[in-house]
Each structure stands twice: as C-alpha cells, then as structure tokens.
Amino acid sequence: MSGGALPPLRRIVSARDIAMGAAASRDWQPQHHDIAYAQGMKLPDIIMNAPTQTGWFHAYAMAWAGPGARIARWRLKMRRPVCPGAAIAYSGSVLRQETGPPGALWIWLDLECRSADERLSAMALLLARPDAAGGDCAAIPADVWHPPALDPA
C-alpha cells in the first residue's frame, strides 16, 4: 500500500464552517468569529481554529479508511490561515503500513490542505485500520493499543 494516494476532496470554506467548528470545540477566541478583531490582528478574515482543521483532516482520513478505523496519532502544521471563501483541496498518500494490534494494521498517512497556489496546512497521521471486513479498532483493548511514533517532522 505504500505510496498509494487518497482521492482528493475539494471544499469551499464558509464563515459558518469556521464559527461552527470553533463553537463546537469550545473555542471562544474572537479571531474565529469576529472579523473586525481578526483584521485587527493583521489577519485577512476570521480563521479556522486548530481543532476544526484537525477535525477536517481526520474526517478526510476516516472516510478513506472506512468502517472500524481509529485515529492514533497526528501532527498538525498550520502554515497559512484558512478563511471564508477559500477553495481548498485535501490530498494525501500512504507512507507505509505495518501489522498492528491483533486484527489491525497501522497506517501512516501524509496529508495536506492546499488552496489554489499554496499549502495551507499539513498533517502527519497514524491510524489503525481493521485487517478484515467487520473489524472494529475502537474495540482494541488498552493493554495492546500502543501506537508507534510518527515519522520525524
């Protein structure tokens, strides 16, 4: 599976996406809902917060991984603000996979979120995926859930 690509996903970011994500992650910092405050910080508009960016990356990876997958580790790098109106595209690739806990594989993914001409953010992600249909990695007991490290940044 190493080197396989995830299908790209395109989205248009709305102000509602940003405000809803911030509120749902209990983040009341004004740069996520108050454009005047954000512009006072020299930002172009309100910006998407880190948990929402993380959630969008995770949703993208989990939709690809399918039923029974489970997020294990991630590293998020935010390079440019994600603002309303942005046309963004998620893409990713499988770096490698290894045998994981009983019934599961560890899969390392390299993901990015780009606008037309620049990388906005990137995520290194490790997830567990069932090695057979019907498996459920959420059921892996704690005494065998030992996610290996991400690759160095």
Next chain:
Amino acid sequence: MTGIPDDLAALIGQPQFAQVSDGAVEAGAIRLFSAAVQDGTPAYWADDPAVVFAPPALLSAWNRPVMWHPDGDAGTSGLALHFLVKDRLGLPRAIVAEMESEAAAPIRPGVRVRSEQILVDLGEPCTTRLGEGRYWTIRVEYRCAGDGTLFGAETLRFFGYGAESAV
C-alpha cells in the same frame, strides 16, 4: 534574561493546573462537532452510548471552560501553564510552532475529563525570523476523572517572542 529562571526550571516535569471538565462528555456535543467537520464516522453518530465515542480532534475541548457560569467562575485560560511561562519570561507574543497529539482510550459520553499541564523543556534565548525569543514545550495529559485512564495527550512546542528588552 539568559539561562533558565529557577522558578521555571522547578516546574519542568511537574504536573500543574490539574483541572476537571465543567461538564460530562455527551453525545450531543460529539454530534455537533462531527457535523461541523462533516465526519460521518459511525461511532460518532451512534445512538448506543456503549458504542459512541468522541472524535480525537475534540481531545482538548472538554477542558476549555465555558465563558459564563452562574457561580461567576468562568473564562479562565485553558492553557494556563503556557501563559505563566510567557508572562514570567516577559514575552508578549507566542506562536505554536508544532503540535503533536496521541489518542489513547476512546472518550465516551458520561465521563468527566481531567487535564494536567507539564512543562517538558524550556530553551535558552535564540533568534528566529520572528525575532529574539525562546522555545518551550508543554505536554497536556487528559485522563478519565473517575479512574485515571489515559484518554490522550497533546505536546505543543511554542516560540515566544516580542520582548522589548533581551530575553
């Protein structure tokens, strides 16, 4: 200021600011966030409380305080140790240079989450494109308030800068 102040050095490796979430994890909050990020993972939408668990992206959210409380005790900073270090060093600005998280046991509805903040390291003064400042790393551990089960941890590496005098 050069070197590492003794009071900050004494904090390294010592859990600080233990805090328990102001409410229990609940399925409605999980669905709201899952809708916000359009995540259709079945476990986030399940009706059976024994099946549903929270998206790992919400790991830190449970311990962010509400902005108003009838007792008047609300709105404190979620990452108090970061602001303590920043203020002690006289660095008015800081960015998150890197953030890494791990998900351990699934967080299911009904539990309260306890967090502790640990100063992992504090660097000597250095200069980046943002100016003169320092790096520091804080690890936040999230556990079940009831039995101590580890739910996950975040490791955040900050760069603080912007002091009017040398740091």
